Amino acid sequence: MSNPKHLSSQTADSADGAKRRVLQKGQQTRAVLLDAGLSLASQLGLEGISIGALAEMVGMSKSGVFAHFGSREDLQIAIVDEYYRRFEHEVFQPALEVPRGLPRVRAMFENWIRRVTEEEVQSGCIFISGAVEFDDREGPVHDALQRAINTWLTALQRAVEQAKQEGHLRPDADALQMVFEVHGLILSVHYEARFLQNPAAIDRIHRGFERIVAYYASPAAATGGGT
Structure with a gap:
């Protein structure tokens, strides 16, 4: 039994x-x-x-x-969250394997540009198109977009602050301003490469980034140390 x-x-x-x-x-x-x-x-x-x-x-x-x-709104928010999850996986997480300081800032930028050139020039960027669609419309979708973008920019700002602590950037370097300028490059390359189809856009964004780094770099980093 x-x-x-x-x-x-x-x-x-x-x-x-x-x-x-x-x-x-x-x-x-x-x-x-x-x-x-x-x-x-x-x-x-x-x-x-x-x-x-x-x-x-x-x-x-x-x-x-x-x-x-x-609901439709829940679906839109889930898509924003999934887009950010993939962005974080491709751009931010690999950069954490790079030593903190300017090398990590560079890695974050290079990963970001790689994603732009390999995916977003063809498919577009939800963070950009979504900002245009929801910039003046308050609500959960607007908040989800804003939260995702701010999370990433805060992570980039933290990496810049660490670069200052490591002596790779000047002590008086304005981290918020540097992030603002780098973000501006990304927005510009989307417009130039995707809409205007400017073949020189990717080269120009790299040159623009190097100019930003050179401006904020400490004397030691400017001569090759810490980069």
Whole structure:
């Protein structure tokens, strides 16, 4: 005769396994939807995103998509968050493997430019297009965009401050101003490379970055130390 406790344990294990499989399938479906949502946003902008449009794109029912995102606004915010997650993975996290100071600042910039040239010149940047769409519209989507962009710029500012601490930049270097100027280069290269299709844009942004670094660099860094 089977042990009732053993049967109960098997039943519980089977139920747990089924729950895990359902959860994994749900996570996989959500990942597919977010990937499609990012593609749709690159074509139509965040404002062009809807439950219906995404459902049609992936061949799902509206109710199926709605099960993962309770509203159009929730979907838009999830797309912003996923875009930032990928940005952070490609741009910020690899730079943490580089020694702190100016080398890390350079790595963050180079990773940023690599993402621009390899992806965003073709597909656009949600941070930029989203800012145009939601700049004067308060609400959760606006806040999600602003939060993501500020998180990144704060990380860049922290790296610049560390470069000052390491003696790679002048003690009086204005970290906020340096980040402002670097961010301005990125915005400019999007306009020049994507809209104007200027073939010299990428070379010019590198030259612009070197001028910014040279202006804020400490005497030691300017002569080759710490870079």
